[in-house]
Amino acid sequence: MSTLVQSEPSLQAGAAPGSARHLVDLAYRFREHGIVAVLALFVIATTAIQPRFLNSSNIKFTLLNATIFGFLALGQTVVIVSRNVDLSVGSILGLSAYLSSAYLADHPGTPIPLVFALGLAIGLVCGMVNGAVTALGRVPSLVVTIATLYIIRGVDTVIVGGREVVANSLPDSFLSLGTSTIAGIPVITIGSVVVIAAGAYFLRNFRSGRELYAIGSNPDAARLAGIAIGRRVFGAFAFSGAIAGLSGVMWAAYYGTIDSTAGTNYELQVVAACVVGGVAIFGGSGSAVGAAVGALLIATISQALYVLGISSFWEQAIYGLLLLVAISLDRAIALRLTSALRKRSYQQRAA
Amino acid sequence: MQSALRGVAPADSSPVLRLEHATKAFGAVQALVDGSIELWPGEVHGLVGENGAGKSTLVKMLAGVHQPDSGRLVLAGKDVTLPSPAAARDAGIAVIYQEPVLFADLTVAENVFMGRQPLRSGRRIDMRAMVKKVEELLGELGVRLDPGRIARGLSIADQQVVEITKALSLDARVIVMDEPTAALSAFEADRLFAVIETLRQRGTAILFISHRIEEILAICQRVTAMRDGRHVLTEPAGTMTPDDIVRAMVGRSLVQRDEGERPRPGSPVLSVERMTREGVFVDVSFEVRSGEIVALAGLVGAGRSEVARAIFGVDRYDAGSVVVEGARLRRGSPPAAMAAGIGYVPEDRRQQGLVIEMATSTNIALASLGELRRFGFVRRAAERRFATDWSARLQVKYSRIGHPVSTLSGGNQQKVVLAKWLARKPRLLIVDEPTRGIDIATKNEVHRLLLELADEGVAVLMISSELPEVLRIADRILVMREGRLVKSLPSAEADEETVMAAATGQLAASGS
Known part of the structure; x- marks a missing residue:
């Protein structure tokens, strides 16, 4: 029997700490920084062909386009890391955009923060419905939010009918939010960046944020660790809804003309921005900053196509291609990483 | 003691x-x-x-x-x-x-403290304190593991260490x-025993x-x-x-193997010549004869399962050849391996051996659909008869054969995988850890089944980390270490010490 209990087994576990960590860090850094490199390359290449690309109005346009998607991507990231998805954000944006701007058109004296609060409240309610059905009813969020995508859009269409809110019925102070800039950067972009930064900080540094990653990484383990999964998932959807509601107000300020089609098909572009920005589609990893950069990349491509005079019909095909490349790359890196980590453990053991 | x-x-x-x-x-x-x-x-x-x-x-x-x-x-x-x-x-x-159930995307330290992370001002997580605490706990256990690395890619042994660290952090009594130890190599199990001894001395x-x-x-x-x-x-x-x-x-003792009655092995069924897969195994050559049970022993990670996967064509190999009954086998093609008469019972039955949500009957018939087919459609009644017949032969215990195979116990699931392959009447059966996590009575039945197959002239290649099992039923033991075949022993000359010494690369057996 004594063969089984050696007196001095060597107690080295796993890979040499330094090397494994280095490898993992590198891969994760590549995920986030790789996209920055792609973005830079893209800007340089486009500018080389058409120097006009880097003028201030193009930059402003690109940033404004990226802002709404980047902002929506914050909410989506919070949902996706918990191994869920929220496809109703486009519809929520549409509903909030119409209701908040119509209210403002009817009550021109309303303070603007109150308009944002109204949009937020509308989004929050929609998000809470998503969260409640997903968390309490244990229905896959893909199904729930496809359903609410149609329901909310339907409600929106019924409310709006054939009407629309037009720009000249809205106060200038509201519309200027979408156009005014500070140091060449649009005001709503600055606001969004602040909120995205706060959201990213929350996801990194607070228990409830980390618990979302834990749930997405391994729901069974999360349950065993005593995490209140239902409450966290509910919170994620409520947050995503609130963000979509706020985006609706931004959208209204930016475009000025709001009918019942506002935000149609936004959901897939937002998910695409997240995935391109390194958020793992099956949860567990990724950051809000990465997702925002993903949104910026997509907006940049869209603007570049316009500047280069390429038909916008290509746009969708290019988004799709980008998504495919991002997912394949992510998968390849993950597989490589896993096998490299294994090999290191193996070599360590052999040594 | x-x-x-x-x-x-x-x-x-x-x-x-x-x-x-x-x-x-x-x-x-x-x-x-x-x-x-x-x-x-x-x-x-x-x-x-x-x-x-x-x-x-x-x-x-x-x-x-x-x-x-x-x-x-x-x-x-x-x-x-x-x-x-x-x-x-x-x-x-x-x-x-x-x-263990870990968060693969999160760090070792986060895995230990998930939901209970130490906080600093403003209810923010104090990362530094968390990492330091985990370092201390790992130190107490005498284990080297980087708290900052993500859990993905950790060996099962290291994953258990993470769980034990979590238990320590909770002051578990x-x-x-x-x-x-079911999935650990002997070396890793020894490390675990040392950790257990540490815990015991702390009064746990x-x-x-x-x-x-x-x-x-x-x-x-x-x-x-x-x-x-x-x-x-x-x-x-x-x-x-x-x-x-x-x-x-069990209320009875183990059947012992009857050494004298084993027939002499016949002609070679499988010849592996100088097979190499870069970075995984090198220059592996051996034969398995008809009626012979050959065991591949060695530590987990020595490349045994990888050799089996390469033979069956799941993975490709870079050099060398595999010959089955005189004919060279195409590499990288499981269908070719099946056509040549090879059956393969993989290590992880839930992931690789079974379609876990399908019926027991479907699983048993899955590798034999060719003979159950008419005009391209599987005849359900024939499939059911076929499955009932084979499960009776292997004494699979189920409540209804149409229920998902996930409802069976681990031992019975393993029998279903075996039945699936036995139904094809293989010339060579490769079994990887055939009795992991199954109870002694079923283990005995699996052993008897393998011995019976060999008696019928089937060549059996078995991978097992349980030395008593290897010593009990194998005719010949091949020991692998770090991707190489380092020793071949007739079972009569083998005992735990010699096999372990070869597997760990030590000259003498440890701890006497």
Whole structure:
């Protein structure tokens, strides 16, 4: 029997700490920084062909386009890391955009923060419905939010009918939010960046944020660790809804003309921005900053196509291609990483 | 083992946990009739019993997953109920499962402290304190592991270390380990035993569940055996022989192999020549003859399963050849391997061997659909007859053959995988860890089945990390180390020491 209990087994576990960590860090850094490199390359290449690309109005346009998607991507990231998805954000944006701007058109004296609060409240309610059905009813969020995508859009269409809110019925102070800039950067972009930064900080540094990653990484383990999964998932959807509601107000300020089609098909572009920005589609990893950069990349491509005079019909095909490349790359890196980590453990053991 | 009672506390102390006459029924099935166990601080307590003996139910009671229908649980002198896993955790009970459930995307430190991270001002997580604390705990266990690395890619042994670290961070008074060594190499198991000894000296009570009786006798102070949902006996480990334990578990002792009756092996069925897969295994050559059981022994990670996968065509190899009955086998093609008469029972039956949500009957027929087909459609009735026939031959126990195979016990699932391949009447059967995690009675049946197959002239290539199993049924033992075949031994000349010495690269056997 004594063969089984050696007196001095060597107690080295796993890979040499330094090397494994280095490898993992590198891969994760590549995920986030790789996209920055792609973005830079893209800007340089486009500018080389058409120097006009880097003028201030193009930059402003690109940033404004990226802002709404980047902002929506914050909410989506919070949902996706918990191994869920929220496809109703486009519809929520549409509903909030119409209701908040119509209210403002009817009550021109309303303070603007109150308009944002109204949009937020509308989004929050929609998000809470998503969260409640997903968390309490244990229905896959893909199904729930496809359903609410149609329901909310339907409600929106019924409310709006054939009407629309037009720009000249809205106060200038509201519309200027979408156009005014500070140091060449649009005001709503600055606001969004602040909120995205706060959201990213929350996801990194607070228990409830980390618990979302834990749930997405391994729901069974999360349950065993005593995490209140239902409450966290509910919170994620409520947050995503609130963000979509706020985006609706931004959208209204930016475009000025709001009918019942506002935000149609936004959901897939937002998910695409997240995935391109390194958020793992099956949860567990990724950051809000990465997702925002993903949104910026997509907006940049869209603007570049316009500047280069390429038909916008290509746009969708290019988004799709980008998504495919991002997912394949992510998968390849993950597989490589896993096998490299294994090999290191193996070599360590052999040594 | 004179020190068997060492560590069991003296009379002035009291047991930290006592479960008395607990019962539990699931519907009509009485899973636990009389579950009783008593754990003392500083004691490693072995729990043995066949699958279905009620061990898992008992463990899940201690884990707060199930609640007893009757009976009492006393923790540190007080009656308690554990309505949830969180309640068990708060009561100081930690459970380490065979395959730990970690957050693959998060760091080791986050895995340890998830949900309980140390905080600094503003309720923010204090990352630095968290990493430092985990470093300290790993140091106490004497294990080197980087708290900052993500859990993805950790070996199962290291994953268990993470779970044990978590238990330590919770100041667990009781640690339950449910078959922790089932997936470990001998080396890793030794490391775990050293950690268990450290825990024991700190005064932790450890409930250690294993199918490996040698281990139980080596590291436990006392042993409790269960059978049919009942407590059978609790004795000091030092007073028991392996045979005593087996008899307590199954009510009978193991069948011993009849050395004399084995026929001489026939002509070679499989010849592997100088097969190499870069970075995985190098220059592997061996033969398996008809009627012969050849075992590939070695540590986990030595490249044994990879050799099997390459032979069957799941993975490609870079150089060398595989010849089956004189004909060279195309590489990288499982269909070609199947056509050549090879059957392959993979290591991970749930992931690779079974379509877990499909019916038992479908699973059994899955590799034989060719002969059950008419005009391209599988005849369901024929499939059912076929499956019923084969499950009767292998004595698969199921409630309905049309129910998903996931409803069967581990041992019966393994029989289903075996039936699937036996139904094809293979010339060569490759089995990878055929008895991992299954109870002794089923293990015996699997062994007898493999021996019968060999008697019928089938060549069997078996990979097993359990040396007693290898020594018991193999005719020849090939030992792999670090991707190379380092030794070939007829079983008559092999014993645990020589095989382990070859597998670990030591000249003499360790620890005498």
